[in-house]
Amino acid sequence: MDSIHEVVTEINSILWGPVMLFLLLGTGVIFTFKLKFIQIRKLKKAFKESFSNVFGKKYKADEDGMSSFQALSTAIAAQVGTGNLAGVATAIAAGGPGAIFWMWISGFFGMGTIFAEAILAQVFKKREGGTVVGGPAYYIRDGLKNKYLAGFFSVAIILALGFMGNMVQSNSVGEAVSVAFGIPSLAVGIVVAIIVGMIIIGGIGRIASFTERIVPFMAVIYIVGSLVVVSLNWDSILPSLRMIIYGAFNPQAATGGIIGVTVKEAFRYGIARGLFSNEAGMGSTPHAHAVAKVKHPGQQGLVAMMGVVIDTxxxxxxxxxxxxxxxxxxxxxxxxxxTQAGFVEGFGGFGAYFIAVCLFFFALSTIIGWYYFGESNVRYLFGIKGLMPYRIIVLACIVIGTVMRVEIVWELADAFNGLMVIPNLIALLGMVSLVVKVVNDFEDSFEKGKKSVYINKEI
Structure with a gap:
């Protein structure tokens, strides 16, 4: 087992080295310039598209898809997970406070990438087995005209997120709840598996209903708790912001040499953890955005950008x-x-419980989101007949993940994450001109009430 771990670790050092980081960031830079900084020009419009109907008529997701807000909630369910707690902390520990500046940079350009992903997912969505489906496998197959690369992507994401990724998530929540409340990890895993099973058995309708309720709830709880801790230390806010800005270019000056890191490390860990957290370019969130019921792909592209704003x-x-x-x-x-130490510093002993509860909801929502992304690719590869075996394996992985050492699982999940990024980036870069055409149609025709070429039709 140790030899396997070493081999996979070596593969990851290549997969997730500087080349991959620059490819991910570079893709965002390309779309940002090609789309004329759409994340700035359309930020107000993106906010309106995302939240204008939150308190209006409620839509029930079905085989025809889900509402735009439900799609955003499902995407955020996957984006906002344990990585927001552990990933950020790791970036600061390894890259110093300046890593956060580069995390912001990755988020800014990632908005361009995730916009393009949502556009392509909408353009190439299909109805299969009576259900509307979409995602990278479909725009790779039908847009890039490469069914082999599409199949490769599907296998990689099922393994990376549906199986190994969910083992990692359940392990994180099992450990946190066990430490805080003294509940055996196995019991936590069984409870999580039961909750997940009750949700996924209800199909897209129950998944969308769960995410649109739990995501705003968990986000508000965590945001309020964080604001309380920060406000209790209000006199450290400006010095902290200075450390972030200075640390991006001169880490030693920012911290007085307390954390012995370089600009290279601040850049590397900030960019990496930012991209891992918001998942821009990784090909996961397009599965949710593909099935949103919108009139024009451009509308969901704007909504997708808000996921990065909220996450990063x-x-x-x-x-x-x-x-x-x-x-x-x-x-x-x-x-x-x-991260837990920060909340304990702010809340005392209650901080440990607060983080345990937040981790529980973050991990649960991510498991549901990743399950759905994997399900979309199971449908692509095997049709409806593949769903039941997939569900059983996912639930088994949740329970197993809470009671095992997951170093090898982390490494395998990272490896397959890297493998699924490659075909997705190839497709995005291969269809830059198409994305530009759709956006031009959105801005020059749809938004002005003129006849639109890319208007969504019934499928």
Whole structure:
């Protein structure tokens, strides 16, 4: 087992080296310039498209798809997970406070990438087995005209997110709840599996209903808790922001040499953790955005950008501010333990319980989101007959994940994440001109009430 772990670790050092990071960031830069900084020009419009009907008529998701907000909630369910707590802390521990600046940069350009992903997912969505489906496998097959690359992507995402990724998530929540409340990890895993089973058995309708309720709830709870801790340390807010800005270019000056990191490390960990957290370019969230019921693909492209704003701009930033304003970044801790230390510093003993509860909901929502993304690809490869075996394996992985050492699972999940990114980026870069055409049609025709070429029709 150790030899397998070493081999997979070596593969990841290549997969997730500088080349991959620059490819992911570079794709975002290309779309940002090609689309004339759409994340700035259309930010107000994106907010309106995302939240204008939140308190209006409720839509029930069915085989025809889900509402735009339900699609956003499902995407955010996957984006906002344990990585927002552990990933940010790891970035600060390994790259210093300056890593957060580069995380913001990755989020900014990632908005361009995720916009393009949502556009292509909408353009190439299909109805199969009576259900509307879509995602990278479909736009790789039908847009890039490469069914082999599409099949490769589908296998990689099923393994990366549906199986191994969900083992990692359940392990994180099992450990956190066990430490905070003394509940055996196995019991936590069984409870999580039962809850997940009750949700996924109801299909897309129940999944969408769950995410549109739980995602706003968990986000508000965590945001309010973080704001309380930061406000209790209000005098450290400006110094913390200075550390972030200075640390991006001169880490030693920002911290007085407390954290011995370089600009290279700040850049690397900030970019990497930012991209891993918001998932821009990874090919996961397009599965949710593909089935949104919108009149024009451009509308869902704008909504998709808000997922990055919430994930990186709000949740990740608040996690960073909790760690920096409380001063716990100097303790030598890393991962979720560092974030937990920040909340304990702010809330006392209650902080440990607060993080355990947040981790539970974050992990649960991510499991549901990743399950759905995997299901979309099971449908693509095997049709409806593949769903029941897939569901059984996912639930088994949830339980198993809580009671095992997951170092090898983490590495395998990272490896397949890397493998699924490659075909997705090839497709995105291969269809830049198509994305530009759709956006021009959206801005020049649809928004002005003129006849639109890319208007969504019944499928």
């Amino acid at each position: 701009g709000v949740v990740c930033t608040l996690t960073a501010m909790v760690i920096l304003t409380t001063g716990v970044f100097e303790t030598g801790l890393s991962g979720a333990a560092l």
